[in-house]
Amino acid sequence: MMIRLDKFLADMGYGTRSQVKKELSKGSVTVNGAPVRKPETKIDTEKDAVCWKGEPAAYAEYEYFMLNKPFGVVSATEDKKEKTVLDLLRSDKGSDGGTGMRREDLFPVGRLDKDTEGLLLITNDGELAHRLLSPKKHVDKVYYAEIRGKVDEEDVRLFARGLDIGDEKITLPAELKIINPGEISRIQVTVREGRYHQVKRMFRAVGKEVIYLKRLSMGNLALDEALAPGEFRRLTEEEVGRLC
Numbered sequence: 001m002m003i004r005l006d007k008f009l010a011d012m013g014y015g016t017r018s019q020v021k022k023e024l025s026k027g028s029v030t031v032n033g034a035p036v037r038k039p040e041t042k043i044d045t046e047k048d049a050v051c052w053k054g055e056p057a058a059y060a061e062y063e064y065f066m067l068n069k070p071f072g073v074v075s076a077t078e079d080k081k082e083k084t085v086l087d088l089l090r091s092d093k094g095s096d097g098g099t100g101m102r103r104e105d106l107f108p109v110g111r112l113d114k115d116t117e118g119l120l121l122i123t124n125d126g127e128l129a130h131r132l133l134s135p136k137k138h139v140d141k142v143y144y145a146e147i148r149g150k151v152d153e154e155d156v157r158l159f160a161r162g163l164d165i166g167d168e169k170i171t172l173p174a175e176l177k178i179i180n181p182g183e184i185s186r187i188q189v190t191v192r193e194g195r196y197h198q199v200k201r202m203f204r205a206v207g208k209e210v211i212y213l214k215r216l217s218m219g220n221l222a223l224d225e226a227l228a229p230g231e232f233r234r235l236t237e238e239e240v241g242r243l244c
């Protein structure tokens with residue numbers, strides 16, 4: 001793939017485009033052994049050897065991160081008022097020292113509500129995102145939730161049948177597991193669609209209220225429980241392979 005040198009370096013997290021240009025003008029970057037100062041220089045990512053301050057810099061076309069989305073952050077790339085999940089990735093809470101997070105083409109795969117926590121995949125791989133989000137693919141999404149009201153076997157049956165949540169069609173069958181029934185019930189639910197506020201609306205349809213919601217997995221990808229809310233890490237090659 002051919003790419004401008006300043007974009008190559010900014011995508012790989014060496015700085016913003018202007019920071020990268022400053023370093024280029026100092027002669028800190030070599031291509032195939034020779035200093036290159038022009039930001040517009042075209043790089044062949046497969047053949048050219050780029051070094052940043054003497055260290056080899058490789059280019060990854062696609063990048064994949066899992067974020068444990070915290071409460072209070074919106075699933076968007078930019079927002080005028082609210083903190084976004086991409087703001088978190090631009091911070092230093094990654095497990096690999098901050099590389100790769102400044103690239104401008106990352107986006108969250110689908111949305112979690114502002115008050116929902118848990119697994120959010122962030123990538124620049126549009127095709128993968130499309131496959132995971134396609135309504136035809138019915139990718140399983142597993143959530144842990146705390147519900148105001150006693151969740152019982154009748155709810156399990158209603159979820160398994162599909163619920164009228166006010167859309168044109170009833171929901172696809174969802175698997176509801178009761179972990180601990182009570183005034184506040186703890187449950188796990190697997191849904192195969194990604195409708196707006198789906199879990200909350202399904203519980204509302206059976207007269208109950210979600211008071212805490214966390215996504216545990218999406219398809220074959222499970223949240224790494226070692227990640228505290230707000231932390232993220234790159235997917236391993238094996239995890240990426242399982243998603244593709």
Ligand code: URA
Nearest residue numbers: 113116197198199200
């Ligand atoms: N269902 C919801 O109601 N909210 C989410 O954030 C995800 C699924």
